[in-house]
Amino acid sequence: MLIKQDVFPAQSEFFKRALLGRISWDEVEREIAVQIARFQQTGLRLSHLDSHQHLHMFPPVFQIVTRLTRGMDQVWIRNSAGPWRKWPGVRTGQWFQRLGLNLACLWARGLCNPPRLLMPNGMYGFEVGGSLTRSALEQILREIPDGLYELSCHPGEGG
Numbered sequence: 001m002l003i004k005q006d007v008f009p010a011q012s013e014f015f016k017r018a019l020l021g022r023i024s025w026d027e028v029e030r031e032i033a034v035q036i037a038r039f040q041q042t043g044l045r046l047s048h049l050d051s052h053q054h055l056h057m058f059p060p061v062f063q064i065v066t067r068l069t070r071g072m073d074q075v076w077i078r079n080s081a082g083p084w085r086k087w088p089g090v091r092t093g094q095w096f097q098r099l100g101l102n103l104a105c106l107w108a109r110g111l112c113n114p115p116r117l118l119m120p121n122g123m124y125g126f127e128v129g130g131s132l133t134r135s136a137l138e139q140i141l142r143e144i145p146d147g148l149y150e151l152s153c154h155p156g157e158g159g
Contacts, residue, residue: 025064050077120150121145
């Protein structure tokens with residue numbers, strides 16, 4: 001899975017390899033298990049699990065994550081699904097990323113939604129990552145539907 005010593009592939013390379021059948025899912029599972037075990041060695045309670053670039057919602061990885069956390073007490077898994085509509089000021093490329101992520105989230109949850117899975121309904125704020133303003137935050141807070149949602153805040157630079 002590594003592209004060279006201690007270096008994992010970039011997200012786009014990972015997806016490319018996955019689509020071409022060049023990912024060892026056993027190797028992915030071992031890596032996630034090692035990371036969970038290393039955290040547990042700290043003595044802290046694992047309360048939630050997510051991943052860089054929301055990779056844990058990619059269905060094969062989601063299946064691994066749910067399998068590894070199944071017997072753990074009260075471990076929440078981030079549901080990266082968010083709003084489907086394009087927010088004003090959001091770049092088209094960023095919006096397409098959101099749509100792809102939402103589809104992956106739907107697919108993952110449809111494939112394996114084990115009983116007692118602890119997962120919020122979704123996440124807001126991703127769509128304005130890096131450009132969060134007070135007015136954007138106020139709009140997000142007005143539009144979050146009833147349910148349990150995570151608010152992700154990545155403020156813009158300098159301002």
